[in-house]
Amino acid sequence: GAVVSQHPSWVICKSGTSVKIECRSLDFQATTMFWYRQFPKQSLMLMATSNEGSKATYEQGVEKDKFLINHASLTLSTLTVTSAHPEDSSFYICSARDSGRFGEQYFGPGTRLTVT
């Protein structure tokens, strides 16, 4: 199956700093990528849909100025958590859609963010 990588796998940062998370589709081109957030023992919550070359579409309640998404190429999307606060601590997972077959979504391994 297709592979999606995510970097870093975990990060600890101080309150007020910004953190960038990268998501790459390694062996396929993804015109659409998704960013999810997952709290402990809960399901995945879609934050935004990222389309290559255009602005991301954010879900209701997600602050677009806080969670900056850039989809610069067909294989790379980045999520930047700006001015992070402890409540932003969470597990962030990206996903890339394969344009073939039935548009299967492949997920990255996730990034655990801890804001102190």
Next chain:
Amino acid sequence: AQKITQTQPGMFVQEKEAVTLDCTYDTSDQSYGLFWYKQPSSGEMIFLIYQGSYDEQNATEGRYSLNFQKARKSANLVISASQLGDSAMYFCAMRGGGTASKLTFGTGTRLQVTL
């Protein structure tokens, strides 16, 4: 609006036995896709199986099969010959309106395989 319901927060199964994880859905779309993902403790979401709303046969992928009952709007996952490595969270998900739409996830079922 789409909704996925997983009513089993946790399930136990003995090794080598089969287990069924329940999933019901609600949508007004005529065309939609149903997915199952496995999330082990490492956190990675692993795609298991897909069923299209117009597929006449139930999907199968190795030890995984999807019991698709369209009239009942259910898409249960059946795992045969359970293995210890199957212990994980399992999420049912749905996408409607064509491949451009987003996935909606259920709340998940935690499966524990015992000796």
